[in-house]
Amino acid sequence: MKPSPTGGRRHPLRRAHVERLMHYYHLLQEFRAQGVGGKISSSRIAELLDLDDTLVRKDLAAIGVRGCPRVGYIAEEVVAAIHKALGFGEPRRAVVIGGGRLGGAIASYPGFAKYGLTVVAVLDADPEKIGHRIGDLVVRPLDELAEAVAEHRAEVAILTLPAESAQDAADKAVAAGIRALWSFAPTQVSAPPGVRVRHEHLSTGFAELAYHLKRG
Amino acid sequence: MKPSPTGGRRHPLRRAHVERLMHYYHLLQEFRAQGVGGKISSSRIAELLDLDDTLVRKDLAAIGVRGCPRVGYIAEEVVAAIHKALGFGEPRRAVVIGGGRLGGAIASYPGFAKYGLTVVAVLDADPEKIGHRIGDLVVRPLDELAEAVAEHRAEVAILTLPAESAQDAADKAVAAGIRALWSFAPTQVSAPPGVRVRHEHLSTGFAELAYHLKRG
DNA sequence: TAGATTGTTAATCGATTAACAATC
DNA sequence: TAGATTGTTAATCGATTAACAATC
Numbered sequence: 001m002k003p004s005p006t007g008g009r010r011h012p013l014r015r016a017h018v019e020r021l022m023h024y025y026h027l028l029q030e031f032r033a034q035g036v037g038g039k040i041s042s043s044r045i046a047e048l049l050d051l052d053d054t055l056v057r058k059d060l061a062a063i064g065v066r067g068c069p070r071v072g073y074i075a076e077e078v079v080a081a082i083h084k085a086l087g088f089g090e091p092r093r094a095v096v097i098g099g100g101r102l103g104g105a106i107a108s109y110p111g112f113a114k115y116g117l118t119v120v121a122v123l124d125a126d127p128e129k130i131g132h133r134i135g136d137l138v139v140r141p142l143d144e145l146a147e148a149v150a151e152h153r154a155e156v157a158i159l160t161l162p163a164e165s166a167q168d169a170a171d172k173a174v175a176a177g178i179r180a181l182w183s184f185a186p187t188q189v190s191a192p193p194g195v196r197v198r199h200e201h202l203s204t205g206f207a208e209l210a211y212h213l214k215r216g
Numbered sequence: 217m218k219p220s221p222t223g224g225r226r227h228p229l230r231r232a233h234v235e236r237l238m239h240y241y242h243l244l245q246e247f248r249a250q251g252v253g254g255k256i257s258s259s260r261i262a263e264l265l266d267l268d269d270t271l272v273r274k275d276l277a278a279i280g281v282r283g284c285p286r287v288g289y290i291a292e293e294v295v296a297a298i299h300k301a302l303g304f305g306e307p308r309r310a311v312v313i314g315g316g317r318l319g320g321a322i323a324s325y326p327g328f329a330k331y332g333l334t335v336v337a338v339l340d341a342d343p344e345k346i347g348h349r350i351g352d353l354v355v356r357p358l359d360e361l362a363e364a365v366a367e368h369r370a371e372v373a374i375l376t377l378p379a380e381s382a383q384d385a386a387d388k389a390v391a392a393g394i395r396a397l398w399s400f401a402p403t404q405v406s407a408p409p410g411v412r413v414r415h416e417h418l419s420t421g422f423a424e425l426a427y428h429l430k431r432g
Numbered sequence: 433t434a435g436a437t438t439g440t441t442a443a444t445c446g447a448t449t450a451a452c453a454a455t456c
Numbered sequence: 457t458a459g460a461t462t463g464t465t466a467a468t469c470g471a472t473t474a475a476c477a478a479t480c
Contacts, residue, residue, distance in 0.1 A: 012431065013427060016471080019423075019424075026403065030403075042437080058440090068438075068480070069438045070435075070437050072437070087427060087430030090429075092429060105320070179429060186242070187246075203238065203327055210304065230446095270449060273462065283461075283462055284456070284462075285456050286460050287460090
């Protein structure tokens with residue numbers, strides 16, 4: 001049984017794959033925007049991103065993109081394949097829990113639309129914050145979480161609140177039917193098996209820089 | 217020639233090491249805060265973070281922490297060793313370039329102080345934004361970048377501006393003497409050899425979630 | 433055709449895990 | 457002492473890179 005000709009995959013993509021695919025995606029979109037022509041070789045991509053060209057070819061093969069010997073890849077095709085592989089065509093709705101500065105920044109971040117992500121509600125437990133406007137949205141009380149999730153059929157909860165309240169908010173989000181947690185809280189959030197969790201620890205990012213600054 | 221008894225290292229830490237060390241650091245700080253007692257075994261840490269216990273021991277050995285057979289590690293010592301290895305005791309000053317919502321959120325993020333990071337200035341090219349208050353700071357014109365860097369002896373530039381202007385801002389920051397760039401702009405920023413660059417692509421984080429949501 | 437570039441198999445490298453002796 | 461836990465060497469695993477035949 002051979003893989004389907006439209007790019008069926010035997011193996012799921014690993015985190016590192018997804019990350020590199022995003023780099024290709026961004027690069028090729030800029031490339032297209034500059035109208036440099038429709039074709040690009042794996043070695044050119046590799047050079048621009050400081051990778052090995054074989055790696056680029058393997059990554060693209062993994063999502064079913066075929067290049068042409070002597071020509072390279074068609075940028076348009078690659079972009080479309082990544083778009084499809086990562087599911088950017090399938091709209092996802094998110095609630096942001098935590099209406100502070102970071103929550104506000106994320107809720108109103110214009111870049112997510114390109115990837116199919118829409119923030120449909122911002123919630124906060126603090127009565128002070130309720131009613132504040134963030135872009136088109138108004139901060140709602142955390143009590144309305146289940147309601148907001150159901151109302152908009154949200155699948156993602158973005159956690160932008162202090163470490164102490166993150167796990168509690170996560171539990172409520174899971175109970176409300178959320179399928180993915182994207183946490184910016186500086187703590188470890190856990191969830192039952194079916195729910196995907198991704199941590200975005202700002203301080204971990206800084207730690208890497210701090211370490212390298214120290215070593216000179 | 218054997219390594220110095222105070223934890224000298226032969227090999228630099230890799231990115232994955234630094235990331236795990238931060239997990240240990242956060243975990244053990246909570247652990248200490250709960251006053252659960254001063255000792256913890258590698259297998260307990262591993263269990264809580266869903267890792268292999270050998271990996272924990274190797275990571276700790278790499279920064280020169282010694283455990284005691286039959287007892288485990290002294291939480292206090294581990295925390296101190298990570299603090300030292302990652303350089304959190306050495307104060308770092310950063311300028312934030314981009315005074316929008318994200319820049320504001322990062323400039324006023326209270327969590328960085330623990331790691332030695334202080335934001336000393338926020339700058340923006342947009343005259344509209346200049347003069348806005350962000351925590352204790354007032355947004356300054358981008359023209360004053362070199363001045364702000366010199367004035368505060370800042371080493372880090374945090375980029376929170378649109379993709380189009382990121383590289384230009386990065387170049388100016390490098391010219392002003394910045395040694396590390398921490399970019400939240402959705403683009404690839406490059407810098408000369410001696411300057412460390414770290415990209416924090418929000419959309420890449422989401423891409424991973426989107427991919428897993430798609431696969432169910 | 434000749435030559436550039438892909439696609440894929442084999443080799444290498446590094447990171448993780450397993451096994452186990454050393455230690456208190 | 458016996459037993460739990462570390463520290464380290466060896467084995468495994470997966471990811472990256474090198475080599476090269478296939479292709480247009």
